[in-house]
Amino acid sequence: MTHLPGIPVALEDALDIVIPTIRDLHFLEQWRPFFQRYHLIVIQDGDPDRKIQVPPGFDVELYTRRDIERLLGDHAWCISFKDSACRCFGFMVSKKKYIYTIDDDCFVAKDPSGADISALEQHIRNLLTPSTPLFFNTLYDPYASGADFVRGYPFSLREGCPTAISHGLWLNIPDYDAPTQMVKPLERNTRYVDAVLTIPKGTLYPMCGMNLAFNRETIGPAMYFGLMGDGQPLGRYDDMWAGWCTKVICDHLGWGVKTGLPYIWHSKASNPFVNLRKEFKGIFWQEDIVPFFQGARLSPAATTAEACYLELAEQVEQKLGHIDAYFARLAHAMVAWVEAWRLLNPAPADAEPAAVAAAVPKQEAAAAPAARAKGRRVG
Ligand SMILES: O=c1ccn([C@@H]2O[C@H](COP(=O)(O)OP(=O)(O)O[C@H]3O[C@@H](CO)[C@H](O)[C@H]3O)[C@@H](O)[C@H]2O)c(=O)[nH]1
Numbered sequence: 001m002t003h004l005p006g007i008p009v010a011l012e013d014a015l016d017i018v019i020p021t022i023r024d025l026h027f028l029e030q031w032r033p034f035f036q037r038y039h040l041i042v043i044q045d046g047d048p049d050r051k052i053q054v055p056p057g058f059d060v061e062l063y064t065r066r067d068i069e070r071l072l073g074d075h076a077w078c079i080s081f082k083d084s085a086c087r088c089f090g091f092m093v094s095k096k097k098y099i100y101t102i103d104d105d106c107f108v109a110k111d112p113s114g115a116d117i118s119a120l121e122q123h124i125r126n127l128l129t130p131s132t133p134l135f136f137n138t139l140y141d142p143y144a145s146g147a148d149f150v151r152g153y154p155f156s157l158r159e160g161c162p163t164a165i166s167h168g169l170w171l172n173i174p175d176y177d178a179p180t181q182m183v184k185p186l187e188r189n190t191r192y193v194d195a196v197l198t199i200p201k202g203t204l205y206p207m208c209g210m211n212l213a214f215n216r217e218t219i220g221p222a223m224y225f226g227l228m229g230d231g232q233p234l235g236r237y238d239d240m241w242a243g244w245c246t247k248v249i250c251d252h253l254g255w256g257v258k259t260g261l262p263y264i265w266h267s268k269a270s271n272p273f274v275n276l277r278k279e280f281k282g283i284f285w286q287e288d289i290v291p292f293f294q295g296a297r298l299s300p301a302a303t304t305a306e307a308c309y310l311e312l313a314e315q316v317e318q319k320l321g322h323i324d325a326y327f328a329r330l331a332h333a334m335v336a337w338v339e340a341w342r343l344l345n346p347a348p349a350d351a352e353p354a355a356v357a358a359a360v361p362k363q364e365a366a367a368a369p370a371a372r373a374k375g376r377r378v379g
């Protein structure tokens with residue numbers, strides 16, 4: 001990968017890697033050259049007493065369900081259990097400016113030349129260069145080396161917008177929904193497309209959490225992966241929910257979302273029948289959810305991700321509550337998430353408090369346990 005002047009190839013002091021897992025973490029061995037210099041936050045889902053194997057030499061902070069309950073107290077209910085959505089707890093406990101999240105069945109992919117892809121380096125490049133959501137550049141990423149804005153691109157727009165999210169893709173097992181997986185069980189993604197695109201303002205997209213990086217200081221408070229898994233009617237829409245909420249907020253606040261490079265190698269196809277059971281309500285609910293987000297409007301007073309998120313939570317309850325009682329619970333969970341984010345990331349003393357108390361339903365409001373997040377150091 002050719003170096004971009006002024007863009008660092010690593011951000012070990014400014015980026016944490018978040019991994020949700022129900023498995024041993026032997027996959028890290030292949031990422032060692034790329035990840036060893038970073039702090040890893042592992043969210044161990046399922047049985048908190050299971051001892052997961054972590055290869056030696058990594059700087060790992062491990063959190064189990066028991067830690068989540070301990071640190072969040074009565075707010076812990078908003079963090080999903082038995083679903084990869086639990087990863088968002090890692091976003092909350094991190095203290096770094098950037099987050100990279102990856103699944104434990106994702107490995108280092110190779111580009112067409114056969115070279116290992118430095119996924120993290122490409123995500124850092126995507127995040128540290130501007131996005132172009134207001135006007136589409138037909139030669140893809142104008143900030144990439146060997147590319148630029150094409151003729152007719154307004155010069156007034158060439159500074160671009162700050163990038164909030166970098167959405168990477170996957171070779172081998174594509175992130176298909178269960179019905180598609182069932183009719184195309186043998187399909188593998190072998191196409192390496194050498195492009196990074198800004199998703200235009202006003203356009204939603206299906207965000208996958210498998211290979212994702214974002215600016216935690218800007219869009220982090222809205223990167224809630226919803227109420228999924230155990231006890232919930234929905235699964236495998238965790239990243240979709242976060243993607244729809246954050247895209248509406250990025251559009252409102254003038255931030256950009258990029259998709260494309262880097263690729264990782266997704267090695268394991270999860271069971272399509274289990275996936276269908278998790279997804280099926282989402283498959284028809286999303287025909288109402290997507291128009292809701294397409295029509296969502298935020299007020300000019302909402303100038304932070306947190307304030308935007310609370311406005312969205314109210315609209316979710318008002319406009320999706322008729323579909324199923326789940327959406328009122330999800331709206332309350334969105335508010336509890338913001339409250340929990342505040343518990344672990346208190347705003348600086350001179351910051352303006354955004355009105356939350358009014359939005360938090362009494363039965364789910366909670367005493368604020370004094371908590372500086374501390375997981376168990378492993379490795
Ligand atoms: O209950 C669970 C199940 C899994 N995990 C961890 O989450 C990731 C993803 O799990 P897996 O690779 O088995 O599932 P996929 O279907 O490939 O995941 C993709 O589908 C999306 C649905 O949420 C998800 O965003 C994608 O990642 C692994 O690290 C598991 O260990 C878990 O923590 N809890």
Ligand SMILES: [Mn+2]
Pocket residue numbers: 103105266268269270
């Ligand atoms: Mn997987």
